[in-house]
Amino acid sequence: MTRASTSQAPKPNFNRYSPPSFFPPPFALLPLQPPPPEKLNLNLMPSKRQRVSDDDPLTRAIAPPPNETPAEREIRLCAEQEAKRISDAIDEEINRQRIVDKKVPKAVKILLLGQSESGKSTTLKNFQLMNSPKAFRTERASWRAVIQLNVVQSVHIILELMTKAHAYTHPSSPSSSHGSSGRPQTSSSRPSTSSGTPKDYPPLTPEHLKLKMRLAPLMQVEEALIRKLLGPGVGAHALAGMMNLPYSERMHASPKRPEVSVNSAGSWKGAFSRLINGNGRESCESSDMIDFADPEDPGVVLAACADDMIRLWADPTVKKLLEIEKMRPEEMAGFFLDALDRVTAPRYVPTDDDILRARLKTLGVTEYRFTMKSGPLGSAMSHDWRVFDVGGQRSLRAAWVPFFDDMNAIIFLAPISCFDQVLQEDPSVNRLADSVLLWKTIVSNPLLKKTDLVLFLNKCDILRAKLNSGIRLGDYIVSYGSRPNDFDCASQYLRKKFAALMKEHSPERPFYCHFTSVTDTKSTTLILANVQDMIVRDNLKRSALVG
Numbered sequence: 001m002t003r004a005s006t007s008q009a010p011k012p013n014f015n016r017y018s019p020p021s022f023f024p025p026p027f028a029l030l031p032l033q034p035p036p037p038e039k040l041n042l043n044l045m046p047s048k049r050q051r052v053s054d055d056d057p058l059t060r061a062i063a064p065p066p067n068e069t070p071a072e073r074e075i076r077l078c079a080e081q082e083a084k085r086i087s088d089a090i091d092e093e094i095n096r097q098r099i100v101d102k103k104v105p106k107a108v109k110i111l112l113l114g115q116s117e118s119g120k121s122t123t124l125k126n127f128q129l130m131n132s133p134k135a136f137r138t139e140r141a142s143w144r145a146v147i148q149l150n151v152v153q154s155v156h157i158i159l160e161l162m163t164k165a166h167a168y169t170h171p172s173s174p175s176s177s178h179g180s181s182g183r184p185q186t187s188s189s190r191p192s193t194s195s196g197t198p199k200d201y202p203p204l205t206p207e208h209l210k211l212k213m214r215l216a217p218l219m220q221v222e223e224a225l226i227r228k229l230l231g232p233g234v235g236a237h238a239l240a241g242m243m244n245l246p247y248s249e250r251m252h253a254s255p256k257r258p259e260v261s262v263n264s265a266g267s268w269k270g271a272f273s274r275l276i277n278g279n280g281r282e283s284c285e286s287s288d289m290i291d292f293a294d295p296e297d298p299g300v301v302l303a304a305c306a307d308d309m310i311r312l313w314a315d316p317t318v319k320k321l322l323e324i325e326k327m328r329p330e331e332m333a334g335f336f337l338d339a340l341d342r343v344t345a346p347r348y349v350p351t352d353d354d355i356l357r358a359r360l361k362t363l364g365v366t367e368y369r370f371t372m373k374s375g376p377l378g379s380a381m382s383h384d385w386r387v388f389d390v391g392g393q394r395s396l397r398a399a400w401v402p403f404f405d406d407m408n409a410i411i412f413l414a415p416i417s418c419f420d421q422v423l424q425e426d427p428s429v430n431r432l433a434d435s436v437l438l439w440k441t442i443v444s445n446p447l448l449k450k451t452d453l454v455l456f457l458n459k460c461d462i463l464r465a466k467l468n469s470g471i472r473l474g475d476y477i478v479s480y481g482s483r484p485n486d487f488d489c490a491s492q493y494l495r496k497k498f499a500a501l502m503k504e505h506s507p508e509r510p511f512y513c514h515f516t517s518v519t520d521t522k523s524t525t526l527i528l529a530n531v532q533d534m535i536v537r538d539n540l541k542r543s544a545l546v547g
């Protein structure tokens with residue numbers, strides 16, 4: 001195209017439609033400098049190139065009308081100028097927005113993953129406690145109800161065990177045909193041994209049977225709490241399923257055992273506040289909202305049964321039965337039997353630690369948002385954070401995938417204390433083996449290639465206690481062999497196993513790993529702050545590479 005033709009033909013305004021800068025517009029290929037004089041075509045005859053250009057339908061479409069008058073030309077040029085002014089203004093706005101977007105970055109998103117009971121919701125509670133302690137504490141009334149349910153269910157597990165023992169030691173006794181507190185048991189549900197040796201069961205005394213009877217009112221408390229948790233729509237069948245179970249199914253995590261769970265998107269917390277106080281004052285501390293004088297408050301029955309529950313938990317026969325059955329309630333989720341005098345006190349209000357120890361299974365997805373006034377490392381990009389908590393049971397894991405392509409980081413929780421436990425949903429699968437396999441799936445998932453992965457080897461407090469009590473890791477993990485059965489050796493061994501999977505399936509990624517006990521808020525706060533710093537640092541690095 002000659003310079004003459006360039007200056008005469010009105011230039012189409014591509015600006016408005018120019019694609020983003022990483023796709024250069026076609027005219028960017030034109031030389032920025034004028035061509036050297038010897039290459040200028042001063043010929044009046046149109047060149048071959050010009051002819052091609054004139055034949056071009058676009059050039060023809062935007063060319064001025066052949067017999068344009070000077071007045072028409074004036075109007076046309078004015079219109080073109082106006083169009084260009086508008087287009088430039090739009091460009092300017094787009095660029096301004098781009099700069100603003102760069103300054104106010106997207107929220108940083110963290111997804112919590114891991115098998116059921118690995119500690120995801122407990123980690124979320126730590127985030128809440130760190131960033132919105134006031135809001136966290138207004139939920140105390142709701143958590144009080146969950147803790148009461150945890151207490152009642154632990155007691156029922158023991159009562160069921162006593163029923164089982166009594167059925168063996170007194171096969172013809174009428175009381176042996178009933179479950180704890182009058183719960184009916186069919187002959188077919190007559191207990192079978194899972195791990196114990198029933199012939200060694202110590203006999204129950206009449207005092208034990210009286211104790212059982214006195215604890216019968218706890219049945220109603222359990223039912224009332226479950227009903228309230230699950231909401232008004234809970235059917236009698238579902239309720240019966242959660243309550244009328246032989247103890248072994250509760251304790252040994254039978255697939256038939258439906259644990260009380262809530263869809264986190266639901267408003268169970270609100271339901272409990274209303275149950276307890278009914279005054280709807282949402283803004284004040286929920287400890288103020290608990291109507292301790294309400295005769296319907298489950299705390300009334302719990303307080304009345306407190307001494308008997310304490311007696312039950314301290315009873316040597318009960319301890320012996322638990323030992324024979326290899327049952328360790330203290331390692332169970334939602335264990336409060338060591339704090340009965342406190343949590344059954346008439347004016348009990350849960351502490352932060354109690355709330356972290358409370359167990360309520362997650363069904364749906366919980367999103368927690370918070371804003372940090374000054375981000376880690378003084379970075380502006382960390383102002384808005386979102387943490388997602390999902391259900392970890394096998395049947396719920398398919399719901400994780402839609403989150404994968406949009407996360408900055410995943411915190412994967414692997415409870416390393418559970419080497420001697422099986423999955424609740426599939427008793428043929430060892431929990432530690434399930435965690436290892438899940439970790440392998442996550443590290444090798446192509447959708448997560450650019451996502452930071454942080455491994456929490458969790459429940460270290462329980463692992464330490466288990467090993468100290470003489471339970472041998474080598475009895476469950478053959479490759480551990482005869483290494484020392486202490487915490488340092490065991491935890492390092494397991495860390496290496498997880499690290500090796502990362503190295504094998506995603507060698508380019510750094511291995512971020514922490515030993516955690518997420519029920520310990522002090523240490524967890526430090527670790528989470530550290531993780532947040534790491535995520536911000538990695539994101540800054542990435543955006544520097546992209547920019």
Ligand SMILES: Nc1nc2c(ncn2[C@@H]2O[C@H](COP(=O)(O)OP(=O)(O)OP(=O)(O)O)[C@@H](O)[C@H]2O)c(=O)[nH]1
Pocket residue numbers: 114115116117118119120121122123332333334335356357358359360361362363390391392393458459460461462516517518519520
């Ligand atoms: N002692 C101890 N208990 C823990 C630890 N982490 C979690 N727990 C307890 O284990 C139970 C289960 O923890 P959750 O956070 O509810 O588990 P989750 O991963 O959310 O489980 P799902 O909702 O079923 O997927 C709760 O009672 C916690 O208090 C830990 O490090 N040490």
Ligand SMILES: [Mg+2]
Pocket residue numbers: 120121122360361362389390391392
């Ligand atoms: Mg959960």
